[in-house]
Amino acid sequence: MTRRPSLLVRVPASALAAAALLTTAACSDDGDSSGSKASDAAASPLAEESRPASPLAAKTPSPSASARLTEAGAQAALITEGDIEDDWNQVKDAAKWGDTLLIGKVDVAALLTAKANGADCQKLLDALYDDDLLGKPSGASALTGFEQDDSRLLYQVAAYDHARLDASWAWLKTLPVKCDQFTAIDSKGGKRTVQVTQGSLPDVGDARQDLHVTVQGTSNGSPATLSLDVAVVRVGDDAITVTAGGLDGDEHQSTEQAVQKGTPRLKDVLSGKTPAAGPGRTR
Known part of the structure; x- marks a missing residue:
C-alpha cells in the first residue's frame, strides 16, 4: 500500500531590550532563569527532536510538530x-x-x-x-x-x-x-x-x-x-x-x-x- 521550519530568534540591538526579554522568559518559566530544561532532556533513540534555537523560548513545541521520525x-x-x-x-x-x-x-x-x-x-x-x-x-x-x-x-x-x-x-x-x-x-x-x-x-x-x-x-x-x-x-x-x-x-x-x-x-x-x-x- 512526506520539513519543518526552523525557529529563528532575533537578538535586539539594545542591551536594555535584551534584558527585558530575558526577564520575560524567566517569568514565563516559573522562576527558572536558565530556561533550558528542554535542552537538558536526553535524546530518544526512537525520535530525534528539534529543539528551540534560543533559551528564550519558554514553550516546548508539541511532539507532532517538533519530533523527527527515525x-x-x-x-x-x-x-x-x-x-x-x-x-x-x-x-x-x-x-x-x-x-x-x-x-x-x-x-x-x-x-x-x-x-x-x-x-x-x-x-x-x-x-x-x-x-x-x-x-x-x-x-x-x-x-x-x-x-x-x-x-x-x-x-x-x-x-x-x-x-x-x-x-x-x-x-x-x-x-x-x-x-x-x-x-x-x-x-x-x-x-x-x-x-x-x-x-x-x-x-x-x-x-x-x-x-x-x-x-x-x-x-x-x-x-x-x-x-x-x-x-x-x-x-x-x-x-x-x-x-x-x-x-x-x-x-x-x-x-x-x-x-x-x-x-x-x-x-x-x-x-x-x-x-x-x-x-x-x-x-
Whole structure:
C-alpha cells in the first residue's frame, strides 16, 4: 500500500531590550532563569527532536510538530497481530504484496463524471497497487502485513514532506466524488468496475481519511470482487496508512482497531517514549 521550519530568534540591538526579554522568559518559566530544561532532556533513540534555537523560548513545541521520525521509531510504531482481533497472522513478505485486480487502465471515455478525473482515478489504482497512497516517504518508513484467510491487512508508518502531504491529503478528499464509479481495462481487454465511497474512522490523530474501494472483475477466469478499506491517519507530518480487505470483503473493524492501537504508539515514539506492549506482544 512526506520539513519543518526552523525557529529563528532575533537578538535586539539594545542591551536594555535584551534584558527585558530575558526577564520575560524567566517569568514565563516559573522562576527558572536558565530556561533550558528542554535542552537538558536526553535524546530518544526512537525520535530525534528539534529543539528551540534560543533559551528564550519558554514553550516546548508539541511532539507532532517538533519530533523527527527515525527508522527505529517507525519500526517501534508498527502494530503486531496482538493489537488486532480475529485470527490475523503476521507475515514477512508484505512489501511484495500487490493485487492484480488493481492493475488496469482507466477507461476515460466511460467516466460518468468529468473526463479530467481519469488521471486521479488512475493515480488511485496505481497507488493502491504500489502501496504509496500518500506518495513516496521523504524520511523514515516501515511496514508490516497480516493475513487471514483470503484477506490481507497492510500497515505502514512513514514521514512525509509537509507540502506534499498536504497535497496528497487534499487529493484523497476528492476521490469519493471524482472517482465514485469508473471502469478500468486490464491487459486482455477485460473490464473492471471500480467504486469509491467515503468511510469513517474513530477520532484519532490530527486528521484522518477513510475510503472504501471495490473492484469487480475476474480472477483466474472467474468473477471476483476485491473489497478494500483504506485508512490514513495523520500525526504532524507523519502518517499511518492501513489497507485491509480482499476477496472475502473489506475489514473495516480490523482497520479501526489498527488505527486505534497504532496512533498512540506513533505519538509515544514522537514523544520519546517506548510504546506500551500490546496483548500478546513479546519483547
